[in-house]
Amino acid sequence: MKAIKEKHPLVMRWTHWINFPLLGIMIWSGLLIYWANDVYTVTIFGHTFVRFFPQWFYDALHIPQRLSEGMAFHFLFMWFFTLNGIFYVLYTAISGEWRHLLPNKHSFKEAWLVLLHDLHIKKTAPPQGKYNAAQRIAYTAIILMGAGSVLTGLAIYKPVQFNWLTWLMGGYHLARIWHFVLTLGYVFFFLVHVIQVVLAGWNNFRSVISGFEVIRQHEPKINIETDEKES
Incomplete structure (x- = not known):
């Protein structure tokens, strides 16, 4: 017999779907900004293995010479991204949804079992509630990453006005590296x-x-047998 069960509250669904295009715009506009100073590579012993990003990548997405456009979009939509995130966190905390979301003391062990099950190495999946252990860890991590993006973003957006924040982030250059790494993390999270x-x-x-x-x-x-005897 099938039944309909409520799973996700309206607020969590709205903030989830609103965040999807917002994050897309932030990543896209961030690429337009990064093009103007694309200094990051993976270099070992003087040999560059990976460069973020090759010229053909920029050309394919029509990124070159759009720095001002990227800054305009990035600095506008970052406020919507931040407000949506704050609203989500406040609702999660006030409504009690955090009980389903935050990892517990068993989550890291169970997350490994979830991974083994997803890879078809282990047949039985560990017990789960609204979210399994791997989801609890991943969704909590993405919230922390969002907070990190806002803080590092402010540190490189206004390094003079928020000099204390820039200092806490390890300086302008380190804050920019963290901001870039977090963006790569979003892309990886999205694919998974x-x-x-x-x-x-x-x-x-x-x-x-x-x-x-x-x-x-x-x-x-x-x-049936018991019912017949009783009758």
């Missing part, structure tokens, strides 16, 4: 997140849109 959503199936995806999921309930078994 999409794969997990596809693997989880339509019922899980539908719950993030509608707030409800369809669950299968076990029907109570009727002992």
Whole structure:
């Protein structure tokens, strides 16, 4: 027997879907800004293995010569990104949803079991509530990453006005590195997140849109022999 069960509150769904295009705009506009000073590489013993980013990447996305456009979009939408994040965190804290979201003392051990199950190494999945242990860790991490992006962003946006913040971030250059690394982290999270959503199936995806999921309930078994004896 199937039943409909509420899973995700309206506020959490709205902030989730609002954040999706906001983060996309922030990453895109950040690339337009980064193009003007693309200094980061992975270099070992004088040999560059990875350069962020090759010229063909910039040309394919029509990024060159759009610094002012990138700054305009980035500095505008960062406020919407920040406000949406603050609203999400406040709602999670006040509503009690944090109990489902934050990792507990068993989460790191169970997250490993979730990974083994997803890789089809272990057949049985560990017990889970609204979120499994891996999701608890990942979703909490992405919230902390969002806070880190805002703080490092302010540190490199206004290094004089927020000189104390820039100092806490390790200086302007280190703050910019952290800001860049966090952006790469978002891209990695997004790719893994999409794969997990596809693997989880339509019922899980539908719950993030509608707030409800369809669950299968076990029907109570009727002992016919006992009933006949009693009659």
